[in-house]
Structure formats: C-alpha cells, structure tokens
C-alpha cells in the first residue's frame with residue numbers, strides 16, 4: 628500500500644536508502660563480509676565472458692554493471708538489449724555466462740534469450756526482484772534484488788537495487804579471484820545510502836527544477852560522460868515515460884556529432900558532472916550548448932562543484948556515483964509529470980511487465 632504517499636513512485640523513491648542497506652545485509656556472510664552463493668561464485672570463476680541481457684531501465688543498470696565487473700573483477704562483459712539479441716546474437720566466447728537483469732522476471736524479450744541460450748547449454752543467472760518469477764525459475768541461478776514490490780510503472784528502487792547488487796557481484800568476484808580491491812564496498816554502500824536520503828530530503832529543490840526547466844518544454848536533453856552517460860540514459864527514459872516530454876540521453880562527447888543541431892533557445896539540458904576524470908570535458912559540452920541558447924542544469928558532486936551548479940550531490944565512492952546521480956533525475960521526472968497532470972504511476976501505453984515480444 629502506498630500509505631500516506633500520493634503515489635507509489637514517490638514511496639518507492641523514498642525506500643531507496645533502506646533498499647541499499649537491506650541489500651548490503653542480505654549479501655553478508657556470518658562474518659559480515661559480502662558474499663554470493665558458492666555456485667554463483669563458481670560460475671563466475673569459470674566464465675571467460677559475461678553476457679548481460681536486459682531491457683529498459685534494467686539495461687541501463689546493466690551498462691553500469693559492465694563497468695563494475697570489468698574494472699573491479701577483470702571479467703570481460705558485453706551488455707545486450709534483449710529484444711535485439713535473438714536475431715543479432717554476437718559471436719560467443721568459449722565459456723560464456725549469461726546474466727539476465729529483470730525487475731519483474733517476466734519480460735518476454737529477455738525470456739526468449741534465456742530459452743535460446745539454455746538450449747545451447749550455457750549457464751544462466753537471473754537478477755530479479757521477484758523470487759519465483761519465470762526467469763528466476765528457468766535460469767540456473769537467481770540473485771535477488773531485495774527491493775520489495777515495485778508497483779509504479781517507472782522503475783526507481785529496482786534500478787538502484789540492480790546497481791548495488793551488480794557492485795556486490797563485481798566485488799565478490801574480484802575477491803574470489805584473489806584480486807586486491809582497494810575499498811570496502813559495505814562501507815561505501817552505507818555512505819551512498821545516506822547520500823540518497825540527503826537528496827530525497829531536498830525534493831523541494833527538484834520540484835523547483837522541474838517547474839523551471841520542464842513545465843512547458845517539448846523536449847529535454849540529458850548528458851554525461853563515463854558512468855554519468857548511463858545515468859543520463861536512465862534520466863531521459865524516466866522523463867519520457869511519465870511526463871511524455873521527448874527526452875534524450877547522450878554521451879557528452881557525442882553531442883557535437885549531430886544532436887547539438889537540436890539545441891534551440893531555452894532547450895533544457897541536464898548535465899551530470901560527477902566523474903572527476905572527465906569533469907572539464909562535460910563542462911566544455913555545457914559551454915557548447917549554452918552558446919547555442921540551451922538552458923543548462925548542472926548536477927555535480929561535492930569536490931567537483933563549481934559556482935552556478937544547480938545541485939551538488941553528496942560525495943560517494945567514484946564507482947557508486949550512479950546510485951546517487953539518478954535520484955535527482957527520478958525526482959525531477961516525477962515532478963515534471965505531476966506538473967503536467969500526467970498519471971505518474973500508470974503512464975499511458977505502458978505496462979509494468981512487458982510479456983509480449
């Protein structure tokens with residue numbers, strides 16, 4: 628039940644700090660160390676490449692998971708949109724391991740891939756919020772999100788849960804392989820959970836931003852580099868699906884290769900600047916769009932903030948920035964939908980689980 632919240636989406640966004648904390652506990656062993664089932668560790672150790680298969684928001688989480696698993700554990704990863712995989716199957720490695728990311732565990736596009744790769748005899752894991760769902764039952768192994776039921780069509784807490792569990796998968800896989808990991812993920816997740824809470828407490832600020840930037844516009848752009856790029860894709864999807872504003876997420880560097888032609892006087896451009904190594908570059912992209920009349924909203928992070936940034940996120944570990952950078956975008960899309968009188972929890976043309984291919 629949504630209790631005192633006007634919408635499930637708002638309730639679910641508020642649950643995010645608790646979900647991140649719960650995940651940390653759920654993946655702890657008796658000694659308090661992060662862990663995974665022995666069978667899943669074995670499958671990860673035996674694989675020479677991980678294939679992540681997902682759709683929509685789960686695909687966006689998969690893109691982040693790829694970075695985690697490659698950077699922390701050193702296992703090569705490919706991420707594929709499930710609907711494309713069936714007819715555009717890449718050449719597989721010798722020992723592929725498939726990881727299906729699906730909140731509902733019922734997405735038909737993802738299931739058809741599962742059926743296909745199982746028939747080829749490859750091992751499969753489903754990362755899902757729903758124990759007993761179709762993809763969970765049909766895969767060899769299941770990793771649970773522990774996010775609690777997600778009712779709003781727009782996925783919020785399942786996304787943060789997916790990112791958190793993928794970080795744990797990468798971390799445990801690295802340790803299993805005897806790799807040195809120079810940070811304490813449990814501690815960093817706890818810091819991120821507190822940061823999410825702090826951002827949720829600033830929701831009035833996001834309402835104001837939605838009012839200023841999205842109340843009347845017909846389009847909006849989200850840009851970022853590196854991990855911020857993937858979060859931009861997710862921010863744009865949120866805005867599209869619940870407020871019906873045409874929104875696009877772009878890699879900052881790609882703008883000049885075409886998209887910048889769309890920038891007009893007053894076009895809202897949300898720029899994420901949480902990645903230290905590319906902070907100057909993304910700020911350069913902001914200057915480029917401002918020179919063409921864009922209305923920029925820079926969301927940066929403590930330690931990287933500059934005068935004029937519209938919102939500064941609390942500092943978290945460099946790899947966990949997606950957990951916090953997505954929160955203002957979720958809130959901004961929520962308020963944009965409210966201001967435009969849209970049905971926040973049940974947007975037009977959409978279903979919570981997409982069971983047709």
Ligand code: M6R
Nearest residue numbers: 683684685729730731734781782
């Ligand atoms: O249940 P799944 O994670 O497999 O669903 C995949 C997409 O349909 C889903 O993430 C969709 O994009 C959301 N409505 C986004 O908010």
